[in-house]
Amino acid sequence: MKLHAAIAGIETDVEIRREADRLHARVGDVEYQLNARQTGPGSYLLISDGHVFDCRVEGSTESGAPLAVFVGTRSFEVTLADPKRLRGSQDPSAHDDGAARIVAPMPGKIVRVLAEVGAQIEAGAGVVVVEAMKMQNEMKSPKAGTVSAVNVEVGATVNGGDVLVVIE
Amino acid sequence: MFRKILIANRGEIAVRIIRACRDLNISPLAVFSEADAAALHVRMSDEAYCIGAAASTESYLNIKKIIEVAQRASADAIHPGYGFLAENADFARAVTDAGLVFIGPTPEAMKVMGSKTSARRAAIAAGAPVVPGTTEALKSFEEARELAEKFGYPIMLKAAAGGGGKGMRQVASESELRSSLEAAQSEAAAAFGDSEVYLEKIVEKPRHIEIQVFADVHGNYVHLGERECSIQRRHQKVIEECPSPINDADLRQRMGAAAIKIAQAVNYVGAGTVEFLFSDVTRDFYFLEMNTRLQVEHPVTELVTGFDLVCEQINVAAGAPLSFTQDDVRWNGHAIECRVYAEDPDSSFLPSPGRITFLRVPSGPGIRDDSGVAQGDEVSIHYDPMISKLAAWGRTRSEAIDRMRRALDEYAVGGIKTTLPFFREIVRDEDFIAGKLDTGFIPRFQERRARQSERGHPARNEREARTERHIAIIAAALDYSDAQRSLRAGNHHVPQSKWRIAARERAVRQTTIRKSVFE
Secondary structure, three states, X not given: OEEEEEEOOEEEEEEEEEEOOEEEEEEOOEEEEEEEEEEEOOEEEEEEOOEEEEEEEEOOHHHOOOEEEEEOOEXXXXXXXXXXXXXXXXXXXXXXXXXXXXXOXXXXXXXXXXXXXXXXXXXXXXXXXXXXXOEEEEEEOOOOEEEEEEOOOOOOEEOOOOEEEEEO | OOOEEEEOOOHHHHHHHHHHHHHOOOEEEEEEEHHHOOOHHHHXXXXXXXXEXXXXXXXXXXXXXXXXXXHHOOOOEEEOOOOOOOOOHHHHHHHHHOOOEEOOOOHHHHHHXXXXXXXXXXXXXXXXXXXXXXXXXXXXXXXXXXXXXHHOOOEEEEEOOOEOOEOOEEEOOHHHHHHHHHHHHHHHHHHHOOOOEEEEEOOOOEEEEEEEEEEOOOOOEEEEEEEEEEEEEOOEEEEEEEOOOOOOXXXXXXXXXXXXXXXXXXXXXXXXEEEEEEEOOOOOEEEEEEEOOOOOOHHHHHHHHOOOHHHHXXXXXXXXXXXXXXXXXXXXXXXXXXXXXOEEOOOOOEEOOEEOOEEEOOOOOOEEEEEOOOOOOEEOOOOOOEEEEEXXXXXXXXXXXXXXXXXXXXXXXXXXXXXXXXXXXXXXXXXXXXXXXXXXXXXXXXXXXXXXXXXXXXXXXXXXXXXXXXXHHHHHHHHHHHHHHHHHXXXXXXXXXXXXXXXXXXXXXXXXXXXXXXX
């Protein structure tokens, strides 16, 4: 599995491959051979070349907020992006009121706004383009309807979970 | 002896009292608010009754309801813990009037010590040194100005009914006096319904040292030595020690004798704490106030003296004489306590309520954790955010610090922010290790920290730091890949309880039977 990650202002690629308890990982250009065991929900024991790292992950990538990762007593904020999932397949975040809210999947910058308030759009039409971690991601409408709100403009910085556009 | 005790409190102190009840073969009865229906103190009790809504005014402060429950469930006595109704003289009287025993001092003693001005008068009458200042509430700005002139700036304005740092103002010069006086008075009126404010000279760089006293109804008085509580923020203690790093037997003797005299002046019964300010420069001590309750930080005294203060409180309330004399009191080793709060030390200690998703409590030699929560519990916005008190004992202060450092590193709380990272830094701080403590410790510590982070952490090897960052990314990726895998697998692969499967099968059978009857 290949992902993009951001930690402490540094962006990098990460690749992990599992064979039973063995974990082959590459972060940037550094390779790791680890012994990995899940010790509980979100808890992982990683041993690299005899060094023990007792890790715990809080939060989920779906929420848009960075993950809190504890390595021993140290804590880090990690943001992950999955290039496979970002292209296209957005969760239709339909709410009870029938309105669809297009939500920023992670912190990023608005590079294009394709929808105007009052416009009729088809399901699958692009409404806004967000750039995060050097990737542009076109957010599509999950349903046909009328654009009832556009909360962002080009150049704006958004946080994960921010509602960008509402379609009714 | 009592058969059943109602515990009019929640959280760690309710749990602590339940443990004492168990030791004494007394049945503990819990009361709880709607927010605490599944709280640890409820789970650990024999009986538990809901006394109202989450807001403490509707539940833990509801005197009538608590006494009603105690009577209905035939409790013999009520332990108030600390906070809530612990220092409420009306509550103590209502408990006694209902024919129950209040585990604590008499309402009269609570009343005298409840007002800082009358407490000062009592201390002066008992011959104890007090901080130069007034024993009466200030009547006018003019009076305040004259007195401040007489004692010399800086001075402190304090609410007579005060506590928890509310209604307190430090005044550096005359130009600030008028606005500070007005602010202190209105804050005091808002917080305590009493705008009385008095004035004290400020003891510069004071240590906050308190003496634990104990008395029974037979006229026996003892002191259990001091606790140093200088490490405070917003006038609230965060780390306490027994003995003080000063560790001076003669000073302990003099402060202990003064504390006993003050307790005798109000015919005190049970556990009480006399707080003093101590100046390193002059080595003088001054009476500050008396807390007429069990203190949060009592475990450090227990670890060093070996006595169980809560069991002793219950024995004394039942009319027994103290189980020990002054000559039996020995101080063995050193103990330190850290108050673990659900607060974010990186955003000026803002409360961090939420669900505790993970909890690993330290143990091992010399470690004691008095906790009020379990994994899965919700830290509610309604109450004090303290979740536990971690205490370490060692033969010396240095051994106690080593053990505390180990325990803090073992302690892990998930889902909420806590003050644990803050304590991990304090136990590694040079001034703390050297015992250079006074009430200005935390602001100075924060400045040292800020300077350090500007310079970066030079102590840490860059290669190790990078490895840790990479490991964090790998753990995050691993967690993400697990989440994706279980999404793909769907829910049917999640192992299910055999009970649930059996129940479902039965439900299906029953529906089938019913159907056949209707057909």
